[in-house]
Amino acid sequence: MDRGELKLYGAWASPYVLHVRLALKLKGLDYDYVEENLANKSAALLRLNPVHRKVPVLLHGDRPIAESAAILEYIDETWPRRFPLMPADPRERAAVRFWCHFAADKMIPSLIAILRSADEAQRAAAVGEVRENLELLEDELREGFFRGRRFFGCEKLGFLDIVLGVDAHFLRGVTEVAEVDLGEDFPSFTSWLREFEAQPEVQEVLPPSDTIVDFLRGYRRRILAQA
């Protein structure tokens, strides 16, 4: 196995990039980090990911790996013994992949819909979607495959904690910017998220809440100005 140097092309406020940074941190892997200007992407990024032209791209030696979920699997498969991220059981792996897909397919779009909502009706619809998604996660934590666990990865953070945790951390910022009160309706989800955010590796990798809120506020302002 060629261990080569690791270099990550990212953007500080991308949840997908933060998934990869947190995975690398948990694995204890050092890497060079290149912050991309998404309004003016580097020639290197366009060459390394000509199909999607997106961050994150992980360069391992001379091999570029793109798509955040594929990067996480790659990291875990290349360094399987250091802090395993994926469970060993195929059924559990399928559940992890299912909920990762849910995060990308349902959670993130509902957050973006809140930030882009131009009037109260749009905002209410997007908040309704977020609530529906959180109910599904709450049910999963209470009664589903992962019930009764401290983390999805059991006693330690795992693949699904990384993905859902980073995304949920952004959700917290979105609710603040859009003044959404989720109340006490999702106690299992909330207590899992608090435990996630309290982990030292998470605190080292995630930008402070205030910084995320400022970024999301700016994003919302730009969207509304264009509308």
Place this chain on the structure above:
Amino acid sequence: MDRGELKLYGAWASPYVLHVRLALKLKGLDYDYVEENLANKSAALLRLNPVHRKVPVLLHGDRPIAESAAILEYIDETWPRRFPLMPADPRERAAVRFWCHFAADKMIPSLIAILRSADEAQRAAAVGEVRENLELLEDELREGFFRGRRFFGCEKLGFLDIVLGVDAHFLRGVTEVAEVDLGEDFPSFTSWLREFEAQPEVQEVLPPSDTIVDFLRGYRRRILAQA
């Protein structure tokens, strides 16, 4: 490992269901098949996949697995020695996952856009997208990671052949329905697709082209009638 009975909930004209059927066929696994009426889904399907309420769902004993990509990985991880679908090398696995994501994220949406196009401008834009996607695949087959191979899985069909092959078979139907002529612009792609379609397992699993064309024609007619 509990081997249990396998039951697949599907819909005959869903490419995602056909990915799973082809994987099961290549693995030589027997299963019961339940055809769902997507306009009136069964209580069993809604109970087994409450989050997305979609086919395919694979029931293995009493364990439901949903999301077609997660199902394929599950099948391969549960029966790893029979006709392996995923390559062993992490870099190659990452490339397979990257292009599977490309199929779901770019190819399928561009096909649907052609079928839903209500005027010439929309149709031309959708055809342009399909061409762009095929150029990316053509480049990959010629110069990319998988260059010079008979199949993405080398000498035998693999994970990525299943996904891209089924989707490309539908693409062929879409071009016929929408009278799109792709000409001779994608020779490596076309010759790979021909080889894929000539495999006996593929011929056993895929519905005949005429049946797919009739289905797609009906789909397009219903969409245009609603517009």
